[in-house]
Amino acid sequence: MRFPCEIISEPFLARLRSDAAKYLYKKGYSQQSIADLLQVSQPIVSSYLKRKHNTNSEIPEIILREAQQIGTQIGEILDTQGNEGIPQSISIACQSCKKLRQGGGTCYYHKLLNPHLEENCTRCLTSEKLIVLQIDRENIINQLQLIFKNLINTTKYNYLIPEIGLQIVIGTSDMKSQDDIAGFPGRIIKRKTGLPSTEIPIFSTSQTMSKLLLITRKYFPNISGLAGIKTTEWLIEKLQETGISYFEYQGFDKNYENHMIELRENNDFPPINKPFVVVDQGSIGFEAISYVFAEKPNDLTKVFDLLLL
Structure with a gap:
């Protein structure tokens, strides 16, 4: 063959x-x-x-x-x-x-x-399905770049960036693996002076965040975007002030899937089409990271904008 x-x-x-x-x-x-x-x-x-x-x-x-x-x-x-x-x-x-x-x-x-191939074989040509897939992926890369651009255009962006760096991932509508999820290689890192730095977003990066997003999709199939931001008292105050739904946990990412099941069964859970935040207070030896969940990529930008006003 x-x-x-x-x-x-x-x-x-x-x-x-x-x-x-x-x-x-x-x-x-x-x-x-x-x-x-x-x-x-x-x-x-x-x-x-x-x-x-x-x-x-x-x-x-x-x-x-x-x-x-x-x-x-x-x-x-x-x-x-x-x-x-x-x-x-x-x-x-x-x-x-x-x-x-x-x-x-x-x-x-x-x-x-390969004489067994039919006369009008078109297997190696771009199919309509592949064209749609390409457009979808290009849109996701553009959305990630726009989120980063909007973030650094604010004056308080460092409020959201953890010491280990900010991670943002977005998956395709039919994501099944890490290959279907795009993010920023090496994370978004804050600097002592100047704007945060990052690389151009690509697919098949951010292994941990991709895994979390795939688990999330099992219980919240509408979620396509996930961001890991810094947990602070300021964040909790801003969430309360803006009315963004949030839930507090201790060591959320240590038992991620079970916590997602708890969230899914929570009677106080927000409408399915609204972004929400899980505030993780962290655990010994690990920086506390909060997670922003969004149905649409621009919902991540909306949450960032509300928090940083």
């Missing part, structure tokens, strides 16, 4: 890199400089330069020809733009790959290798 991506990896991408390396070498670049631009090791560049493109009757000429054209084009881009040309080079290679998969050389060769 062979997959379409194997055909792209070898010979297409290897041929593409080889032609890009040869173009740059002819322009006077050293092997190490070429390696830096192609983001490979110097010995690999050496092998690219020695490679002879022998005709292989099994591989459609269209794949080899496309690889040569794109490789030369990428070489020209890297020659004129240096590292700044890497994003454009990646885009060109990806577009070429898509073209070859839409009834092109990749399809032809793949069907030769």
